[in-house]
Amino acid sequence: MKSPHPLFDTLESMPNPWREPPVLSPELLASCKKPLPESAADDFRFASEFLYSYRGSPDTFTAYRRELEHFLQWMWLVAGLSLPEIQREHLESYVEFSRQPPDNWIGQKQVPRFLDRQGQRVANPDWRPYQTAADQPYSLSQSALQAKFSVLSSFFNYLVQESRLKANPVARIRQKGKFLRKRQGQDKIRRLSQIQWDVVIECAEEMAQQEPEVHERTLFVMSALFAMYLRVSELVETERWIPQMGHFQRDLEGNWWFLTVGKGNKEREVSVSDDMLRALRRYRESRGLSSLPLPGESTPLIHKTRGKGGITSTRQIRGIVQKCFDRAEAKLREEGSVEEAERLAEATVHWLRHTGISEDVKYRPREHVRDDAGHGSSAITDRYIDVERAERHASARHKRVKP
Template sequence: MTKPLPSPIPIFDNLSHFENPFRHRPQASEQVRQHARIAETDLGNDLQLCHEFLYSYRGSSDTFASYRREIERFMQWCWFLQGLSLAEVRRQHIEAFVEFCQDPPRHWIGTKSVARFRDSGGERVQNPEWKPFVAKVSKRDHKRGQSADIGGFDLSQSALQAIFSILSTFFNYLLQEEHVELNPVAQIRQKGKFLRKRQGAATIRRLSEAQWHEVLNAIENAVPEDPERYERALFIVSCLFGMYLRISELAETDRWQPSMGDFTQDAHGNWWFTTVGKGNKERDVSVSDAMLLSLRRFRAFLGQTPLPLPGESAPLIPKVRGKGGITSTRQIRFIVQECFDLAIERLRTQGEIEEADALQAATVHWLRHTGISEDVKTRPREHVRDDAGHGSSAITDRYIDVERQARHASARHKKINPVESD
């Protein structure tokens, strides 16, 4: 009789409860020690290395969360299922792990994201409802009442790519620490059996002109009903579209607190907005005249001077209640989603059913994509690249779809039966 697979056990807490491993040696929980099928010494060494590696990414909460997810899954598989320490991992183990991630046991899959640990009696305890893998449904299907199903779990190509990328970075770190003699991920010569290659650039998901128009109209119509709520919403969507900001660049974090003082005027009278984006990279975004009008409007509503003064520390997106700026990206998502919902209702009322249905799938990030896509039509791509914070022009080129449209236009009148007349 086959021995049942053990239940998953959370290993690494969130960043706010993640102690410096160079000062405090991490200790495995009693559950982890009981389920681990490796020597106690190996377990302690592996745990120390994992903590040191993850701690080095504490500068970005999003990056830390991504790396924690992949390292945690991998260590659970190694320790609890295979009885492997990090020093024993080879190429065939990485391949087996990837195959495991593509089809994990049902009791390792959840239908919602929950915290790994929770507070109980002044201590952090493991949450038994947490699972390493989560089955999800699309935003549109969720709105239609469809629930996530464990049987429908599917690991996306981007998720597979993340496994290879993060594990390779991890083993390069272990090489530098002289804990392993090789990077088993780099030894895999045929990643193509796991990862599909795509010919041409992927389609950028963005709002149509009609959808964006109705989002703005919906907010404007709602302003008289609740100015405090919708003036802020209008400024948020303006920042996301007009300056290509990511949602993480609007919310306050330990490493970045966006303020009105981040809008500055240079010696030529041009306005710029300074932000800190992915990879903790600071960049200056050129502020258009239209964006400057949005800023003036929002500041007038807040009772501030028409334009920011040098060194002004007022938060960019202030909380409705309390002091300081918004710290939750989830709250910003909720605000923008409410605007999308209002626009969907307007489109349906106007009989634009297809536009309304398509808007149901939109996310906050689509506003950034939409702003970039509109600007590459008229602005030099290098200018858009630098404002968007793209690492190369090749990324910006993905937003240029003129060739794609021309390709489709040339194919429109192709015939299946060449003897048929037009």
């Protein structure tokens, strides 16, 4: 079985499917050993319309794109089916396939789906649908499995609402428990250790010192993601929200706040610490701006290094952060902290948000952290409190095997 081609481009490169009906790429059609189902073009159009409806939420778009891509590739290339034919038993077969996809469907490095060649977007031959760390076997985590059920259920509900299908086959899976495990206690929060964060921010400062025209921006991005618990989508311009310098605002008591719009299109104010305010001053001065924003200032928050305006792609922010992570990982290895370096190699941008929340919840009232983080309830914030877990381990530390 050949490795599949990518189906959906980035949000920035994806045309409006209602104005410009999407077309399956000739590369994809040529790579198939047998013809795709007759209704594959309709399947692709419905999936594109569903995805495009999330264009105001880049993180959701990216997560849904991944899951739909996996499902459509399995449906066409492995099962030889189309959307109207999918039944409960097919979804169960898909889950089993996802647990152990073919080796040539699994990649060990993150690469873009499409490349620019002579003004055209072409499929990247190195791209693979499933990812694993280098030299590590692929495994499907419980969170990834839960995401599959969640995204597919949303997609099939959409098709039912649009009168494309009569019923949602995900809802007919009565025993999801055989796939999804219930976990006692709270999930472990994926975050940086104190050592890792110290090295990461130190590397960001070094990069800003060595190449200020590029990396003063890097230092500010790292500071904002950690100190204000921002999601990566809250730093980029979208149809929903354009982050500007004027969204840093001072109240009548002289306190600074940052206004943003996050998950669920919810607006919130984030309290700005003294350190974050110093980071803002430094960043603005490096750009030739006044030390602090003026009321209503429309200057883009995260500027492009080339051209005008602000960054519009979460991929660019992820790239900025990854360069800093890579440098910190190398530094940890040089210093002999191999275990810390190896764990840092697994880190993603979102770990910075988790790290900032986890540190603050040790010292600040959880309600204050909850509101700054934009959590819907204190129960979500409680997941970041490690006191009970640490105490449980401490009480077991001297438990003897041989009394």
